[in-house]
Each structure stands twice: as structure tokens, then as C-alpha cells.
């Protein structure tokens with residue numbers, strides 16, 4: 522959920538004027554639909570930006586649109602060395618105690634529009650994992666299988682595993 526969050530992030534509308542990194546963002550500015558471009562920004566800048574605010578000019582037929590994106594990014598926030606030491610390392614102990622600072626671990630978003638399916642999704646995967654480890658030992662068939670992002674992160678070959686039922 523931290524290293525490869527299923528949702529990369531989302532768009533927001535500014536409810537007040539504010540300044541971010543020298544950009545003046547007026548109240549009411551919001552999204553353009555160029556999500557793929559945002560994904561691209563997300564990956565290109567993954568170590569430096571945790572919010573992407575970019576002005577874009579693009580042309581459709583004879584119209585030129587100027588568009589501001591306010592995009593919060595789970596992926597780049599989760600990979601920030603400022604919030605997670607050795608960000609590429611899988612280390613569940615970083616969630617012990619108080620865990621990460623508020624709004625730094627955001628696979629389900631945050632604030633009033635946070636994912637309402639959060640607890641259901643966590644429970645479902647917990648039940649699945651419980652039955653898997655209680656009944657089987659398992660091995661990945663492709664140890665270094667890559668994850669492709671298109672736009673959701675999925676194992677490139679479908680994560681084949683071999684199951685060995687526990688005896689008795």
C-alpha cells in the first residue's frame with residue numbers, strides 16, 4: 522500500500538486562494554482531464570514533489586486551453602525521504618507506535634472525501650491473507666516479477682504462485 526499504492530492520487534479544487542512554491546492558485550481553480558499526464562509527472566518527479574501543481578497550455582481544434590492541475594499524489598508522498606527514511610525499503614516496523622505523520626501515508630486519500638471502502642478493503646485482504654497463510658505455504662514463481670503501472674500497478678505476469686497445503 523505504501524510502495525505501490527493502487528490509486529496514484531486524485532484531483533482537488535482550491536476552496537481558497539493560496540500560494541504554493543511561488544505559484545498563486547486562485548480559489549475555484551481545479552482540474553483538467555489530462556490524468557495520464559499527471560501520472561507521468563507523478564513518476565518523473567516522484568522523489569521531489571508530493572503535490573503537483575502545473576500550468577499547462579494545450580490545443581484542441583482551434584481552442585487553446587490553459588489549465589491548472591491540483592493533483593495530490595500518493596505515490597510520490599509515500600516515496601518522500603522527508604517522511605519515510607530509506608523510502609524504497611519494505612519495512613513494516615515503520616508503522617509501529619504512532620506510525621507515519623498525518624497525511625503522509627495516503628493510499629486511501631485523506632480528509633472528507635477519503636475512501637469510504639477503506640475498512641472493508643482492509644478487512645477483505647486480511648481475511649484472504651489469514652486463510653492463505655493458515656492453509657498454505659506459498660512461493661512466488663517469478664521472484665523478481667516487475668510491477669507495471671497502466672494506470673493501476675499490477676504484477677506484469679499476473680503473480681503466479683505455487684501453493685503447498687500444510688499437513689494435517
Ligand code: HEM
Nearest residue numbers: 527528531628629630631632634635636637638639641642
Ligand atoms: C485497496 C482498495 C482501495 C483503495 C487503495 C482505494 C483508494 C481510494 C482513494 C485513494 C480514493 C480517493 C480519496 C480522496 O480523494 O481523498 C478513493 C475514493 C473512493 N473509494 Fe476507494 N479504494 C479502495 C477500495 C474501495 C472499496 C472496496 C470501495 C467500495 C466498496 C471504495 C469506494 C470508494 C468511493 C465511493 C470513493 C469516492 C469517495 C468520495 O469521493 O467521496 N473504495 N478510494
